[in-house]
Amino acid sequence: MDVARRIWALRSFENFMPLLVVGTSHQTAPLEIREKLAISTNDYAGRIQELCALPAVEEAVVLSTCNRTEIYSIVLPEDEHCILEWLRSSGGLDEQQAEKYLYERRNEQAVRHLFNVASGLDSLVLGEPQIMGQLKDAWQNAHEAGGAGKLLDRLFQHAFATGKMVRHQTGINEHPISVAYITMVLARQIFGNLESKKVLLVGAGEMIELCGRHLYEQGVAGLMIANRSKEKAEQLAESFAATAHSLDELAQVLPHADILVTSTAAPQPIISADLIKSALRARRRAPMFLVDIAVPRDIHPDVAKLKDVYVYTIDDLQQVADENIAERHRAAEAAGETVEKSVDEFMRWLHGARAAKFLQRLRRHAMESSEELAAKAVRQIQAGKNPEDVVKQLANTLTNKILHVPSTRLRQAAESQEYQILKAADWLFDDSTEADQEHDK
Numbered sequence: 001m002d003v004a005r006r007i008w009a010l011r012s013f014e015n016f017m018p019l020l021v022v023g024t025s026h027q028t029a030p031l032e033i034r035e036k037l038a039i040s041t042n043d044y045a046g047r048i049q050e051l052c053a054l055p056a057v058e059e060a061v062v063l064s065t066c067n068r069t070e071i072y073s074i075v076l077p078e079d080e081h082c083i084l085e086w087l088r089s090s091g092g093l094d095e096q097q098a099e100k101y102l103y104e105r106r107n108e109q110a111v112r113h114l115f116n117v118a119s120g121l122d123s124l125v126l127g128e129p130q131i132m133g134q135l136k137d138a139w140q141n142a143h144e145a146g147g148a149g150k151l152l153d154r155l156f157q158h159a160f161a162t163g164k165m166v167r168h169q170t171g172i173n174e175h176p177i178s179v180a181y182i183t184m185v186l187a188r189q190i191f192g193n194l195e196s197k198k199v200l201l202v203g204a205g206e207m208i209e210l211c212g213r214h215l216y217e218q219g220v221a222g223l224m225i226a227n228r229s230k231e232k233a234e235q236l237a238e239s240f241a242a243t244a245h246s247l248d249e250l251a252q253v254l255p256h257a258d259i260l261v262t263s264t265a266a267p268q269p270i271i272s273a274d275l276i277k278s279a280l281r282a283r284r285r286a287p288m289f290l291v292d293i294a295v296p297r298d299i300h301p302d303v304a305k306l307k308d309v310y311v312y313t314i315d316d317l318q319q320v321a322d323e324n325i326a327e328r329h330r331a332a333e334a335a336g337e338t339v340e341k342s343v344d345e346f347m348r349w350l351h352g353a354r355a356a357k358f359l360q361r362l363r364r365h366a367m368e369s370s371e372e373l374a375a376k377a378v379r380q381i382q383a384g385k386n387p388e389d390v391v392k393q394l395a396n397t398l399t400n401k402i403l404h405v406p407s408t409r410l411r412q413a414a415e416s417q418e419y420q421i422l423k424a425a426d427w428l429f430d431d432s433t434e435a436d437q438e439h440d441k
Contacts, residue, residue, distance in 0.1 A: 018058070019155070019350075021110040022083045022102060023070030026124045029101040037091035039064040041137065047090075048147035054082050059149040061142040061156065065134050067124050072114065074151050080106075111346055114155065115339045118163035120172060126328045127172035132163050155346065162342040169338060172331035179317045180210035183291050184218060186320075187259050190289050190310055198222040200257035202247070202271075203264045204232040207293055209239070211261045216240045224253050228264070251275060255282035261291045262298040269300040276303050293317065369401045 024037055039047055044062050051060040051071065056079035061072040069091075071083050081104075088098040105113045113122070118135055120127040139156040142148040148156070167173055191197055199215050201208050204227040216223060223242035226249060227233035233244035245253050247270065254260070254275060262271060271290070280288065287308045292299040295314060304311040377394045381387050406425075413421040 018074045018076065018151075019072075019107050019110040020075050020080055020083060021070055021072050021105045021113055022087055023063075023068060024101050024103065025068035025070070025122070027122070028103055033091075033093070033097065033101050034067070034069065036093065037064075037069040037087065038066075039069060039090075041141070044138070044141035045145040048142055048145040051083070051086060052147055054079075054086065056080065056082050059152045060147040061138055061152055062147075063135060063138040065131070068117075070117075072110070072152060072155070074149070108343060108347055111155065111350075112339065112343045114159045115162045115342055115346075118159040119166035119335055119339060120163070121166075121332055121335055121339065125178070126325070126332060127167075129167070129173045132160070135159065135163075151350075154349070158342065158346045162339060165342070166335040166338050170331040170335045172328055172335055178210070179293055179314070179321065180207060180214050182317050182320050182324075183211050183261060183293075183312075184214040186291075186312060186317075187215070187289055188218070190287070191258065194218045194220050194259075196221050197258040198224070198256050199259045199261070200224045200226065200253055201236075201242075202226045202250070202260065202262035202298065203294070204229070204236050205263055207263045208261065209236060211291075211293075212236070212240050212242070215259070215261075220259075222256075224257065226250060226253060251278065254279040257288065258286070259289045259291075261293070263293045264298055266294070266298060267296060269297055271299040271303065273300055273302040273306060276306060276309060280306070280308055291317070370398055373398050373401070 024034060026034070029037075039062055041064070044064075047062050048060050051057050051062070051073065056076040057073055058076070059074040060083075063070045063072065069087070071087060073083055075083060084098065084102055084104060087102065088095070093101070116122045117131060120129065120131055123131055135156065139148060139153075143153070187194060187197070194215065195218075198221050199212070201212050201223065202225075204225065208225075212223060212225070223237075223240045224245060225233045225237045225240075225242050226245040226247055227236075228247050230244055230246040233246070236242070237244040250270070255278075257279070260271070264270065271292075276288070276290075280286075285308050287310065290299055290303065290309060290311045292311065293314045297313060299311060299313075303309060373394050377390045380390045410422065410425055412418075413425075
């Protein structure tokens with residue numbers, strides 16, 4: 001490394017840290033762009049090896065979900081833009097698209113970004129917990145592929161701890177905001193344990209499938225699916241080990257349902273008050289929880305007037321969702337403080353780790369010099385030279401050898417008017433504080 005480059009490196013050390021994140025997310029790019037940049041989990045290892053083969057890349061972790069694709073890396077400053085170029089090229093973006101949709105975050109900003117991602121603060125659904133598992137998978141794949149070294153390993157471990165702390169301290173993910181999940185939470189509030197309850201799903205669309213999945217995961221006693229097309233009901237029923245029925249069978253299956261979730265495209269209500277009255281009689285007044293997420297409504301408004309029936313419409317669920325969104329935003333404010341503390345803690349470690357490398361190099365240079373000179377001094381004493389003269393020569397030579405490079409660099413800094421380096425050296429070699437402490441003793 002030539003003199004000018006060494007001076008540049010010293011001058012920029014205060015601001016230079018090798019952390020870099022390059023990527024895109026739901027906040028910066030539409031779906032069609034995110035699709036181009038998406039990386040399959042099965043391709044993580046190969047992509048990491050490609051990245052680490054780039055001359056400037058020391059470490060790399062690939063994260064790709066439906067809402068983001070990001071590369072976390074340790075990159076030498078001489079060619080840090082190689083990551084952005086690699087991602088642009090692999091996704092088939094032109095330079096204008098890359099400038100518009102890709103972002104680069106460095107050093108402390110990169111750390112803060114990852115901690116926000118791990119905490120669910122950068123998610124499309126604020127506080128969602130799935131991202132933590134996706135991050136752990138990304139780290140594990142990078143670790144196995146040889147992409148995650150000491151620095152990124154420490155960074156991701158700190159991110160996992162931060163995400164866990166945020167969720168524990170703020171409860172940001174304890175306020176469900178999806179209609180399907182709220183349905184399951186309300187059912188638990190009414191019935192407690194759902195393992196003895198049976199569920200009837202009316203319809204076969206996406207919302208019904210999501211509700212069915214949440215309730216199925218709660219271990220309900222049984223699932224029934226009714227739809228105008230029984231064939232579609234049968235297809236969906238396979239996913240949940242459910243029974244399939246046509247709408248003509250509603251009167252027969254309703255008495256068995258503790259929970260009813262309905263979402264069809266019917267222009268008129270298909271669940272009448274008389275139908276529910278009949279079901280209640282057959283159930284001997286055992287309560288029913290009815291959720292109508294259809295527009296127009298599937299359940300006639302008169303059903304809500306019946307006893308032993310809990311009816312929620314899409315508006316009721318949306319009100320709960322809106323209230324929970326507000327709760328999550330309040331939790332996010334508190335989470336921001338936790339993230340900032342974690343960022344500060346990690347950056348202190350990172351700066352210390354960078355300083356340690358310089359100290360190790362300095363110590364190694366001093367030890368090599370001392371071992372060489374000590375061996376020479378022993379030979380001189382064994383040859384009969386005056387030990388006192390040998391020791392004085394050893395001390396003088398060792399001092400000159402250790403100070404030669406720093407002295408040369410400081411003269412060059414003075415000649416180049418690099419006052420930041422001179423100021424740093426003045427602080428580094430100022431022993432007045434130690435002298436004062438010794439005097440106080």
